[in-house]
Amino acid sequence: MLTLREKRIRLVAYYFVLPAFAFFLLLNAYPLITVVWDSFQFKNMLNATQTGFAHLANYREVLSNEYFLTALRNTIIWTLLSVTGEYILGLSSAIALNQPIRGRTLFRGIIIIPWVVPIVIAGMTWTWMLAPDYGVINYWLIQLGVIDQPYYWLGEMNTALFTIVFVNIWRSFPFFTISLLAGLQTVSKEVMEAAAIDGAGIRVRFFYIVLPQLKTISLTLIFVHLIWTAINFDFIWIMTQGGPLYSSETLPIQIYRYAMEDYNFGNASALSSMMLGVMMTAFIMYYVVNSRKSKN
Secondary structure (H helix, E strand, O other), rough: OHHHHHHHHHHHHHHHHHHHHHHHHHHHHHHHHHHHHOOOOOEEOOHHHHHHHHOOOOHHHOOOOOHHHHHHHHHHHHHHHHHHHHHHHHHHHHHHHHHOOOOOOHHHHHHHHHHHHOHHHHHHHHHHHHOOOOOOOHHHHHHHHOOOOOOOOOOOOOOOHHHHHHHHHHHHHHHHHHHHHHOOOOHHHHHHHHHHHOOHHHHHHHHHHHHHHHHHHHHHHHHHHHHHHOOOHHHHHOOOOOOOOOOOOOHHHHHHHHHOOOOEEHHHHHHHHHHHHHHHHHHHHHHHHHHHHHHH
């Protein structure tokens, strides 16, 4: 049984939590519920005569769109390649910056620059640099003998998406770097030295001592960035707007087209709800697996 004092303390705690809870309901829960509700309604600003409950019509229309599978495939490619590249480059740079080299503090400060550059500025700058007429990237590649003539990296169907992936990796890997660097600094130097004395080589120490120590932070980083990258809209829209010929269009770009170009908010809400369902399922699975591991 709780004492009177404990009940008062708990009541005061509820009062402190109440503003944050109300803020969450107003700015997060209510819009999400509204999107899910609208996904079952006819809401087309260009056809105001069609209103009411749509059942699953919006979902069927979204799934039957000729570019849905293309956008889904591009989203998967964009997400997996981006996060994989960010992790590999982030881990490599974190290991390098964890070494006792001269100027290490300066390098640690410089490497964070891509992450703090606003997405709009980074996207526009890279678009200019990749331009076939005046872009410095094509000039450098020609001078190095890699290509014979300027290439339109963002204007060709077979390179547009991969080029944006490269730019996204360049901007996002510093976040992995600083996070993994913090994890590397918690690895016991005594254990590493003992393993080296016992004859363990660099590869053995990395895979059997360092990586296991980074498991938790690595899984968290990867999971969070999978979600962040999958729903990313800015970079692709700034650099290609999903072109050419939908070759770099992802699901968030398709949601934008439904809502802001076709004014079909029912379809936009349906596709948004589908993505929300996938994200929530992934989060629940991640939470359940982590809970079971922590209990074991």
